[in-house]
Amino acid sequence: MTKHLARLQFEADGPAVEGEWAIPDTAQDRYTEWVGLYGTDPAVVIRLIEESDGRERVRKTWTAQGEVEGPGT
Numbered sequence: 159m160t161k162h163l164a165r166l167q168f169e170a171d172g173p174a175v176e177g178e179w180a181i182p183d184t185a186q187d188r189y190t191e192w193v194g195l196y197g198t199d200p201a202v203v204i205r206l207i208e209e210s211d212g213r214e215r216v217r218k219t220w221t222a223q224g225e226v227e228g229p230g231t
Contacts, residue, residue, distance in 0.1 A: 161209040161210075162181065163206070165205045166192050169201045189218065204220040
């Protein structure tokens, strides 16, 4: 089963607040909400992640510099 996560860190490599959903649109909505609330803080990192078979694939990463999509984020 694939899980869809939104992960918020108030500093890179710091503790995370995370939500997990079976429906990708719900995770996307939370990611978007967190970007709106916290996205201008220069230390914040927000990620939209797909997890399958215990492996995480980062779909999007947001920092104060903007959004990066896809692999390598």
